[in-house]
Structure formats: structure tokens, C-alpha cells
Amino acid sequence: MADNERVPTVIADDAHIIYKIVGAIGTNQASPLSAFKRLLTKTNSANVREVHAVKGVSFVAYKGEAIGLIGSNGSGKSTLLRAVAGLLPVQRGAIYAAGQPSLLGVNAALMNDLSGERNVELGCLAMGMSPGEVKERTKAIIDFSGINERGDFASLPMRTYSSGMAARLRFSIAAAKQHDVLLIDEALATGDAKFRRRSEARVRELRAQAGTVFLVSHSEQSIRDTCERAIWLESGLIRADGPTADVLKEYESYMKK
Secondary structure (H helix, E strand, O other): OOHHHOOEEEEEEEEEEEEEEEOOOHHHHHOHHHHHHHHHHOOOOOOEEEEEEEEEEEEEEEOOOEEEEEOOOOOOHHHHHHHHOOOOOOOEEEEEEOOOOEEOOOOOOOOOOOEHHHHHHHHHHHOOOOHHHHHHHHHHHHHHHOOOOOOOHHHOEHHHOOHHHHHHHHHHHHOOOOOOEEEEEOHHHOOOHHHHHHHHHHHHHHHHOOOEEEEEOOOHHHHHHHOOEEEEEEOOEEEEEEEHHHHHHHHHHHHOO
């Protein structure tokens, strides 16, 4: 796609994301009676802390891009994804997105008491597939996830699954549909090398179909293999934004200090 044909899908314009952590100091403040008193007197808990997680972030993402979000723990990566998905408000500035961005694991919320196969069906219906499409794709989604490689787990309740199996099924459901913007948080770190190769190939397919993919991962190799662009967040600020190899080199040098 030529530069003059690039179509923006996500625009962050000086976006600030601030959330509150509400707690209580001591047993008395945490008691129901104390909470009732605060309600009557319209006073807040003394222990309310604001966290300025994302501080004036600006970038433009385009159709066909896969963008890796990197940074140390607590740098604001997952918070930014949730804001792009519309799950967290932006206090100052703005985030604009084409269509409805899909945050992996939220759109495909799994129900523990239902079988994996039933979760696939419900997840696909929730993403807007017709019953005919769901019937046609269910087996392929289960095969992609690999949950049946050691037995017929697709017929068992989700509560019998390991966290890795659940994460693989979640990814497989979300990736079965073409999204304008797909947001993936650590999903490619689950499973064995074979599943990682399958999932990375699927991300490349989504890009080829003119979707935009954001990937948060602590696996630098996944970022290298999947994303041609990387954004490095540190303490809520963008430290670098550019070709993956260049940004990772700068990030690795920073982490060695």
C-alpha cells in the first residue's frame, strides 16, 4: 500500500488515561458500617489513589499494520489497549478508532460451565457470524486451538481446561473473524512452539486482509516475527515508535543499563 493510500484505523491524540485505586486503611475503614457512614455523610475513603497510567500518547495506526507494544511491567501497554477498545475512558485528549476494535479475551469471554465447543459457537455468534457460518467454522477453530490434541476436551466444560488451553481457545475464536482492529494482549505467549507459529501466521493473514493488529507481548521474538512496527511505552510515555528492529534495539539497550 502506497503512502498516499494509507488509511488510518486508530488515532491517539495526546491521550491521558487516569484511573483510581480505592482501598481502605485499617479494619474500621473497611467495615460495612464505615462504608455506610461515608455514604450518609457523602465523604470518600481517605485511601483513594489516582494512577496516571498513560501520559499524552499520540500515534496513528494504519490498515495492514501489525504494531507491537513493548515496555517494562506497569508501563501502560495493557491500559492503552483497553482504552483503544473503548473499555477505559480517556481523561484528556482523545482516541479515535475505525469500527469496533476487538480486544482478545473480552469479546470472546468464555463460560466455565459450558463446553469448549459451545463456547466457540457462542463466541462466534457474539462476533456477528450467522448460525451457518458458526457450524461451518467450529471444527476448524477447535483444531486451530489444539485443545483436542490430548483428548476430546472440546466436549468438556471450560473449568477443566488449563489457563493455556483457555487462552489458546480464546485466540482461536477471536482470530476466526476479520477485524478492523484486533488487540492482542499476551495471547501468543501461551502454548507450545507449534501453536505460536500458527497464531503468528494468522496475525499475518489478518494484516494481509487490511486489518490492523496491536500485539502486547513480553516475547521479543513474537514481536519480531509478527510486527513490522513497534511502539515502546515506558512510565506511560512513548519512548520510541518506528521499525521493530530499531525500536527493539533501543529498548534492549535501555533494559541492560
